């Protein structure tokens with residue numbers, strides 16, 4: 403592994419962060435999270451298509467879980483391919 407992590411958008415809200423794919427350990431939802439402002443989008447394709455798409459919540463709370471505070475893990479390239487989300491990736495960075 404190169405250590406280069408895929409991202410699916412440049413955040414249009416903070417204009418600094420890169421938006422990456424994460425999975426919630428509680429509900430297994432795949433969401434997009436900005437690594438700078440920590441906004442979360444339930445639908446990764448929404449922020450991919452529109453950098454100003456309205457967010458669904460903010461890290462660390464999962465917008466799909468009633469109790470909110472959950473553990474996240476970043477999707478690997480292999481997991482992104484398994485979930486057929488590779489088309490959303492626009493670049494890679496550390």
Ligand SMILES: [Zn+2]
Nearest residue numbers: 426429464467
């Ligand atoms: Zn969840």
Ligand SMILES: [Zn+2]
Nearest residue numbers: 413416436439
């Ligand atoms: Zn952001």
